[in-house]
Amino acid sequence: KNQVEQSPQSLIILEGKNCTLQCNYTVSPFSNLRWYKQDTGRGPVSLTIMTFSENTKSNGRYTATLDADTKQSSLHITASQLSDSASYICVVSDGNQAGTALIFGKGTTLSVSS
Amino acid sequence: EAQVTQNPRYLITVTGKKLTVTCSQNMNHEYMSWYRQDPGLGLRQIYYSMNVEVTDKGDVPEGYKVSRKEKRNFPLILESPSPNQTSLYFCASSLSPGTYGYTFGSGTRLTVV
Numbered sequence: 001k002n003q004v005e006q007s008p009q010s011l012i013i014l015e016g017k018n019c020t021l022q023c024n025y026t027v028s029p030f031s032n033l034r035w036y037k038q039d040t041g042r043g044p045v046s047l048t049i050m051t052f053s054e055n056t057k058s059n060g061r062y063t064a065t066l067d068a069d070t071k072q073s074s075l076h077i078t079a080s081q082l083s084d085s086a087s088y089i090c091v092v093s094d095g096n097q098a099g100t101a102l103i104f105g106k107g108t109t110l111s112v113s114s
Numbered sequence: 115e116a117q118v119t120q121n122p123r124y125l126i127t128v129t130g131k132k133l134t135v136t137c138s139q140n141m142n143h144e145y146m147s148w149y150r151q152d153p154g155l156g157l158r159q160i161y162y163s164m165n166v167e168v169t170d171k172g173d174v175p176e177g178y179k180v181s182r183k184e185k186r187n188f189p190l191i192l193e194s195p196s197p198n199q200t201s202l203y204f205c206a207s208s209l210s211p212g213t214y215g216y217t218f219g220s221g222t223r224l225t226v227v
Contacts, residue, residue, distance in 0.1 A: 031212055031213070032212075032213075034215050041202070041221060041223065042220055042221060043118075043204050043206075043218030043219050043220050043221055044157075044204075044218050045218070046215055049215065089156070089157070091215065093211070093212045093213070093215075094212070095212050096212055100159065100162065100172065101211050101212030102211050102212070102215070102216065104156050104157045104158075105156065106154065106155065106156035107156055
């Protein structure tokens with residue numbers, strides 16, 4: 001069964017510190033992997049997308065990595081800010097063209113405190 | 115501005131009273147989808163549509179109906195809401211979700227008492 005597992009479930013860090021969120025998947029075939037950021041009560045917004053051949057993708061202070069062999073991805077946040085407090089969702093596509101192509105992780109809730 | 119617009123943002127209703135949550139997109143996307151999000155369960159797909167007059171069930175379709183009479187609109191209908199449908203709902207649209215992912219609306223927080 002296609003699954004996306006994220007860890008940790010929640011995380012609290014001090015402002016200015018770095019952190020890394022993990023995503024493991026068992027989706028096959030694999031097409032691409034996205035990280036979304038979801039502010040409380042708002043819709044998810046895409047941060048990065050990586051295909052099979054990409055190892056790293058950056059978006060400002062956010063850097064995502066992908067190891068397609070071990071089926072793992074990570075999202076590294078550098079010099080965290082209070083505005084980084086949100087849920088981060090890993091989403092993997094199995095490449096089919098139907099509306100069910102996306103498999104969602106349950107998310108990691110990040111709290112950045114001052 | 116390219117966006118997915120849901121209304122209302124907040125809704126409190128009573129058990130059994132029919133309601134409709136509207137969703138509209140201005141990006142000419144073929145695909146539209148409804149998700150519900152509950153604590154600890156993440157986003158779960160309710161229904162999706164690949165084009166006008168084409169809809170299909172997602173993972174949790176029970177108690178919901180949808181229609182796609184126009185490309186831009188994809189309303190979610192709860193014929194007889196129950197308390198277990200209290201949730202945060204998101205509409206989303208895409209040219210092709212497997213390739214481009216989804217653009218999400220801002221959400222509708224529904225409470226059924």
